[in-house]
Amino acid sequence: MSTDTLRAALERRIREVLGDACTVSEPTRLTGGASRETWTFTVSDPSSGSRDLILRRDPPGFEDPQRMTLEAESFTEALRAGVPVPALVDHSSGHDHTADALGSAYLLMDKLPGEALPQRLLRDDRYAAVRATLPYELGRTLARIHHMDTDAVPGLTGGDQVEHLSDMYRETGTRLPVLEIAFRWLREHRPLSARDTVVHGDFRNGNLLLDESGVRAVLDWELVHRGDPMEDLGWLCVKTWRFGSPLPVGGFGDRTDLFRGYEDECGIAPDPESVRWWELYGTLRWAVMCRHQANRGLVDGEDNTLELLAIGRRVAECEKDLLDLLGLGHDDAPVPVPDTAATDDLFGRPSATELLDVVREFVRHGSAGADPQSVYLARVAANVLGVAGREAALGAELRTRHREALRGAGFESESALADALRAGTASADDPAVAHAVRQAAAARLAVANPRY
Structure with missing residues (x-):
């Protein structure tokens, strides 16, 4: 779908949702995001003025409408639980043909002010003050996510995350010794958990919209599921999401502040060893995801083949991180x-x-x-x-x-x-x-x- 065709489709849909007088500017595709397309555009209405929106869309031909519907339902429950998320304007349904309006399954949401690019958040002087307070605030934000009502988000799936990941790994091609060692370690050192909550699934630096005051929004809920809440804390601490910083919590600060914020919000102290287990799991998960993305890039029809194939070589980074976490040097x-x-x-x-x-x-x-x-x-x-x-x-x-x-x-x-x-x-x-x-x-x- 060309940019002109997408603009026309957006205008038709926006007029159905927001009013016949609305016009839509030419959409601009934003950088990053290998699994979904992200576009920004402006809606103008003679009676209410202009409004900047974001379109998140599955690549045509690789749609997952049920997953998109689940993400939309998660936004609604997140707002109720006090988790900052953008306001939804419209979304496709997994049970009808609304996805046809924009060529594939989609979310339309308000564009909020703030920065999500990790390199700027970690290096620009304007964010220096807030970086010191972010681990604590992120702990509190995660506690709110884990307070969301699982029954209010129909379609959440759970199960054994290690075995789910193992199934995905076996589908991605040649087996790798480091990954095999990591799977065995995870199975032999499983932490005990009596909690079953909503898990964001991709809570990390890069999926957080921030400004000088703190967290403006938690983005990208496409991997939301239910399970052990410590999974989110471990994923946030995976080395990949530090973007070169030595600080473990997204490159912003220390785990102690993350844990303190979590406990202050919900009264439950995270178990450091459980979080470490999930950090190793997250590192292995990113390795498998890199292999999966590379396989997608080898399939005809993808329009971001370059980025997908480049991600495939990042498995090497995960191998080093896993060896370090396992104490194998x-x-x-x-x-x-x-x-x-x-x-x-x-x-x-x-x-x-x-x-x-x-x-x-x-x-x-x-x-x-x-x-x-x-x-x-x-x-x-x-x-x-x-x-x-x-x-x-x-x-x-x-x-x-x-x-x-x-x-x-x-x-x-x-x-x-x-x-x-x-x-x-x-x-x-x-x-x-x-x-x-x-x-x-x-x-x-x-x-x-x-x-x-």
Whole structure:
């Protein structure tokens, strides 16, 4: 659907909902969000003035109308429980054909002032004062979410989150030893929980709208479900959502303030060990989600293939985080350095790495002055070119090391090692196995993101 077609469809629907005199500006697609499209536009009404709205829409061809309806119902109950969320203007239903109005399942909501981009929230001076108070406030906000009435949100599903994740993992392709070790650890160290609440499912830096005063809105309820409320606290503390900050709670501050805010709001003190278990689960979950997104990117019909495929290589970051959380460390062998000045290569200079580097710089700087979505995608493309360049330079040496480490542990392939770890016939307590696992993870990270 072109921008002009979407604008016309929005105007038709807005006139049905808000009045025949309304007009709609050309929608602008916002950056980020690999699973859904997000657009902003302005509604003008001669009698009431202008109003900025947000459209959240499933990519056409990949709709989940029941999930969108569940998200809309969660907004209503969240407001009742005192959780800040945008006001809903309209949404498609999972039981009729309203999704046809905009091409796929959707939510229409007010656009609130504030910032959601983590890099700005963590680095801009204007948010310096509020960063110190955010962990406490986020604890209180989570306690309110966990006070929502599960019966007021029909369709919430629950169940064993580890087994749900395992099923999803098995559908995403080749098995990985680090992930197998993490699944086994989670199953052997399950925390006890007597609580069953609404769980936001994606409460993290990047899905929170903030300003200098604090939390303006909790966004992106598409993964809402029911279960152990500590899942949300663990997910917020996953290293991925710190965006380079050393502070564990979304990059903003310490767990003690998060726990204190939670207890002050609801009278229940979080168990740190339970939250740690859910943090490890969340790290594993993000790894599986990265694999899932990459698989989506390989399917014809996706219009954000570049971003989806780039996310697939972020599994390497999760592997390192899981090894650290499990106390297994990382590989000590130094990563080889590419020798771009070598003269005995069959193809000579410039090398493949040098060619990719110059194209990368062209892409990065050639988007200056373009619209925000194009600038964002150019940055993603530049990162992808960096990955390709490092793989071209280091791939042969890293693959040789990988084969040697596997054979030293008694395996001919990484999937065979993963199968043995799953079956319990191999263990990371074996130094040769641990070396093979760490070596593979280090190799992937050296190519995907050596600065991580």
